[in-house]
Amino acid sequence: MLAKxxxxxxxxxxxxxxxxxxxxxxxxxxxxxxxxxxxxxxxxPAGGGEVNTPLIQGVTVPAPATDPSGFRAADRQTSLQDITHYNNFYEFSTDKASVAPLAANFNTTGWRVSVEGLVKMPRVFELDDLLKLSPPEERIYRMRCVEGWSMVIPWVGYSLSKLLDAVEPLEEAKYVAFETLLDPKRMPEQSAGVLQWPYVEGLRLDEARHPLTLLATGLYGRALPPQDGAPIRLVVPWKYGFKGIKSIVKISLVASQPRTTWNSEAPREYGFYANVNPHVDHPRWSQATEQRIGEFGRRPTLMFNGYEEQVGHLYAGMDLRTNF
Amino acid sequence: MKEANLRFTKLLVLVNCAVPAALLAWDAWNHQLGANPVKFAILTTGMSALVFLMLTMLVTPLRKISGLNWIISFRRTFGLYAFFYACAHFLIFFALDRSLSISGTLSEMAKRKYLIVGSTGLLVMVPLAVTSTNAMIKRLGGKRWRALHRLAYVAAVAGVIHYYMQVKADTRQPLAFMGVLAILLGYRLVVYLRQRRPNKIPSNARCKANLPKKLSPTVVLDRTFPSHEHVEPKSPPNLPL
Incomplete structure (x- = not known):
């Protein structure tokens, strides 16, 4: 056709x-x-910021990936960017992407941790003394959040048992209770009534003494960034992430099961044990699968988050449906 | 409002409603959706659907209170965008979270109450979207059309409850949506109760007696259609707003 x-x-x-x-x-x-x-x-808000906390000197690598200790998961590690910009830290924000910017100026100078209760040697540790208690090790753990997502994080820290040994728990001590800093000036969302502050958590003494239970002071070879629980936090890799209490100021050894924040918030939904278990669903969502951050699609969730071999014996004979 | 200005304002609304979808797509393309992109996309589209449902329900009160009848022209746009975002919300969940598995989606739905509530909201919006055209309004007749489109209230209530049910502890946002929804529904309830009281049998009878039958459909349509389609051509073209 000819154009006119x-x-x-x-x-x-x-x-x-x-x-x-x-x-x-x-x-x-x-x-x-x-x-x-x-x-x-x-x-x-799109994008993220830098992580420039100081490098930790003298980090040792305790075991090869094939080691039965479970100290070094062979899974692909989650990126530093994702680990530091997808955080559940309600003391700063309930929006995971907003925690990093809001926590950026969190000041930890003069940090002390009181270790007290049923122990022979109660002591208030200056942070530096606590860091020097045992050489820092790199532990690569899977982290499974109760919300249905997971990461693989190269933590730096040492087994909590090292600290417990230093203070010598008494015979009557059966549980360990942990407490986060309470300071609404430094942790602004503590002014909001979302949860009962301060955040508290707890473990049975044998769980606390398990070598996998880590007092973490860093990740990716650097000191913990504020959004991940600076300066010191708990990591219990076979339990849901909320057991990993952040920015700890108090550790007490006690005789009876301590109150824990999420359990007292919604006892039907969050148990004291909170062991990762694909067979026991959260009342509102399935725990059978998880979204591994950085991966496409969902993968099956493993019993005890893949640490059954190491920790299964702690719960022998227990009904994990009622003790969820 | 002048016809040309109204058309431009409609375009303005049409374009702006698409901005969240465009930015979401842009961020997805540039890998800027954060650590859990699928969850982020599901949350953002769901939130957009709720916002547009609220905007849809805001149109009528705003029009009645302000007297600016042309506002009604945006109701359909808002409603269809609400449907669009709700569909996107479901499709991203189905395709990327459930990996296109129909059985996986259904079994998850059977177990999770909030998914049933959410799906109800979405399903209810389907007939509303289908009957959103002028031709369908004419075919159904204004009265029936308006009765059908009250399902929008069901969709909004279902959407907000669906959001509330899955929040872990911080219920502030779903509660804010609930507050807005309560105001929007409360307004309608007040209007309904007020109209009912004086218009009992005697006044109704009077209306019927006084108004010629042929006029009544026009009255109904005037409320249903964008008002300019009826009023504007008769008024002088450069009438100040």
Missing amino acids: KLSASEVTDPALYFNRRNFIRAGILAASAVATGAVYRRLN
């Missing part, structure tokens, strides 16, 4: 076509879209 030739006179005068009204309208349209976009960006 247009004569110059048929073409609309550009002055008419691009008239003032159209200009203004295009401007309004663009400006409004930019404004809407800005609102969206404010609600959904």
Whole structure:
């Protein structure tokens, strides 16, 4: 088909076509879209920041990946970016992406940890003394959140048992209770009543003494960034992530099972034990599978998060449906 | 409002409603959705669906209170966008979280109450989207059409409850949505109760007696259609707003 030739006179005068009204309208349209976009960006901040906490000197690698200790998971490690920008740390924000920016200026100078209760040698540790108690080890653990996602994190720290040995628990001590800092000035969301503050957690003494139970002071070879629980936190890899209490200021040995935050918040949904268990669903969602951060699709969740060989004996004879 | 201005305002609304979807797609393309992109996309589309449901329900009260009848022109746009975001929300869940497994999706739905509530909200919106065209409004007749479209309230209530049911501890956002929804539904309840009281049998009878029968469909349609389609052509073209 032949295109009909247009004569110059048929073409609309550009002055008419691009008239003032159209200009203004295009401007309004663009400006409004930019404004809407800005609102969206404010609600959904994109991207992340740097992690520049100091490197930890003298980190030892305790075992090969094939070691039965479970100290070094062979899974692909989650990126530092994801570990430090997807955090459940309600003391700063209930939005996982917002924790990192809100915690960025968290000041930990002069940090002390009181270890007390049923022990022979109660002591208030200066952070530096606590860090020097045992050489830092790299432990690569799977971390399974009760919400259904998981990561693989190269922690730095040492077994909690080293600290317990140093304070010598008494015969009557059966449980260990942990407490996070309570300071709404430094942890702004503690002013909101989302949870009962301070955050508290607990373990049975034999769980606390298990070599896998880690007092973590760093990750990826660096001191813990604030959003991951600086300066010192608990990591219990066979339990749901909320057992890993952050920014600890108090550890007490006690005779009876201590109150724990999520359990007292919703006893039907979060048990004291909170062992990772694909066969016992959360009342509102399935625990059979998990979203591994950085992977596409879901993968099956393993019993005790894959640490059954190491910790299964701790729960021999227990009904894990009632003791969830 | 002038016809040309109204058309432009409609375009303005149409484009702005698409901004969240466009930015979500842009961020996904650039791997900027954070550590858990699927969850982020599900949350963002779900939240957008709720926001647009609220906007849809805001149109009528706003129009009645302000007297700006042309606002009604945006109701359909908002409603269809709510449906669009709700569909995207479900499809991302189905395709990326459930890996396109129909049995996996159904078994998960059977076990999770919040999924049943959410799906109810989405299903209820399907007939509303289908009957959103002018032709369908005419075919159904204004009265029946409006009765059907009260299902939008069901969708909004289901959507907000669906959100509330899965929050772990921080219920502030779902409660805020509930508050807004309560105001929007409360307004309608008040209007309904007020209209009912004076209009009992005698006044109804009077209406019927005084109004010629042929007029009544026009009255109904005037409320249903964007008002400009009826009013504007008769008014002088450069009437100040």
